[in-house]
Amino acid sequence: MKLFILILLLILTFFRSAGVLAESKTDCDNRYLTLVNPVRSRNLWTDKSLKPIEDQYRIINNYNFPATWLIQDDVLNDGELLKYIKEFDQDQEIGVFLEISQSLADRSKVIYAYDQPWFSPNVVFLSAYSRSDREKLIDKIFSRFKNEFGFYPKSVGAWWIDSYSLNYLKDKYKITSAMIVADQKTTDKYGVWGQWWGVPYYPSKANILVPASNKSNKMDVAIIQWAQRDVTGTVGEGHESSNYSLQANDYIRQGKNTKYFEEIVGIYLDCKNGLGQITVGLETGQESVGYIDEYANQLNYLKSISYLQALTMNQFSQEFKKFYPDFPRKGSISREDSEWIFDTNSRVNQKYSDVVKYKSEIAFKDYFLADKSGFLDRVLPVKESKNLKNSNNFLNFFFILGLGVLAIFRKRKILFLSSLLFLISCFGLILRSNIVFGWQVFYGPKLNNLFVVQFVLTLTIFGLFYLVWEYVKSKKNKEVFLWMVSLSFGFDFILQELRYIFLAGQYYFGIGTNSLSILGITWNKNFQVSLLAKEFPSFQAASFLRLDINKYLDNLYFTFLVYPLIHIILGLFLTLLFLKLPRILRNNLIALLSILLIFHLLFIFNADPRVVLP
Secondary structure, eight states: OHHHHHHHHHHHHHHHHHHHHHHHHHOOSOEEEEEEEEEOOGGGOSSOSSHHHHHHHHHHHHTTOOOEEEEOGGGGGOHHHHHHHHTSOTTSEEEEEOOOOHHHHHHTTOOOOTTSOTTOHHHHSGGGSOHHHHHHHHHHHHHHHHHHHSSOOSEEEOSOOOHHHHHHHHHHHOOOEEEEEOOEEEETTEEEEOSSSSSOBOBBSSOTTSBOOSTTTBOOOEEEEESOBOSSSOSSSSHHHHTSBSOHHHHHHTTOOHHHHHHHHHHHTOTTSSOEEEEEOOOBTTHHHHHHHHHHHHHHHHHTOTTEEEOOHHHHHHHHHHHOSSOOOEEEEEETTEEEEEESSEEEETTTTEEEEOOTTOOOGGGTSOOOOSSEEEESSOSSOOOOOOBOOHHHHHHHHHHHHHHHHTTOHHHHHHHHHHHHHHHHHHHHOEEETTEEEESSSOOSSHHHHHHHHHHHHHHHHHHHHHHOOOHHHHHHHHHHHHHTTHHHHHHHHEEEEEETTEEEEEEESSSSEEEEEEEETTOOEEEEEEEOOHHHHTTOBOOOHHHHHTOHHIIIIIHHHHHHHHHHHHHHHHHHSOHHHHHHHHHHHHHHHHHHHHHHHHOOOOEEEO
């Protein structure tokens, strides 16, 4: 009997100990839930009433969860929907969903490819536009957002955000968190591959998919992922692989249920990692309509996890920063015989023979150029690029600086300033070209031995201007000539902004005030002429006839010989004109040319990269 009691006590002690171990294994800190619901225009909703968003918000409120609602710009046009969102409780965060619509493009004075489906990567993502246009699009939606809500958003999301835009968002608007899609190879025309598997990280400044490896390359924006994937069976192509995720519509279509969702949650909240995070949500009015019951099942289960903290995107970014004051350095995610192991140098899965080596200073091409392709191909490593280190021609800069100091001492300031002005006006695009994030970036023509060419150009221009200064006897004539040659580049601004189009029997001609508008004159076949100040829709503005500067920049003879010679001749003509004009007209001419030159210089300093090469 004593033996029986002793055995019984040992069994009870074992199960009690096992229970304590099990509890300690799951009851861990720093486990986070981020509810995120993207909200697009109701034109894209399956049910165009407010019911879809009312259902989502009601369920979230039932469980007292905070959530982040990422709204597309078109939502700001919808008074009824906007009013409902503004009535959310204070624990709900409102951010921006960075998908581009034709409405946003038109407001931003940016050409939109109207003949493409709204979801095509060559229209919907910021990466489809030039860098200057990206800035316009971001500025417009952030300005409109602040006008409506009284503050700038801290959180943004899209299935893809290029690193140039992310840097701009961080530097100008101080965002703290961003959401992109989890790894998928060929789903919905979007291929993203190589980031840390489903877990949050700080990206490098060069590449949103590459984790920061030191403080200098770190971008202080917490990246979370939409539709975090299962660890097994998700390496293949298409929906068959990517649909094994936390998203309700994904796994339901694969014949799975809430039990499967719980299993995937367990992977990302596993207490073996210092911090665990999951992103859960549905696209409001679209996937939410058919899967709202499963969404409720998800939240019901998540509420039962006592150690799980629900935070908005911005709130999570603050907790992430506390836990990783610098940046996370390693981690792993595993299930069954599949394990993703990652650190700041690589990501490896032995089962699938998938190895990604991280090079923190290598950017995708979309950092520099608009990507007009119909498939978003963002796969690490960046195979086209070489590991070139960032570089500018500092020798050339210090050479010019030295000439400036010498000019002051020798009282040749006019010679120096006119030479410098001509150099920048004529060859400024070449001088701006450099090496950035693994690429040779050309704003002007493609050149071998770029830095050598830049130095030789500088030496040649200053030398030629010095010869003119020394051998033209009349001080007044040579000063006027040197200034006029430089000021002659103001006419380039007019040529670059000329626009012409013929529509429905009407001719339009003038100066482009932005990408969509013309200020000038219009006439018909009967030569009835009238003044013109008109903004055209994108599909018409895309057909404007204008000077294609790229065609001329590709011709090196034109760039280095014909182009400067034209302006030397034009400068000579302006000099002769100036010397014959009365004083008051001289001042007016100088003022006009100076204003035009300022616009030309602004064009040079704000030009987008033209070509990038490995």
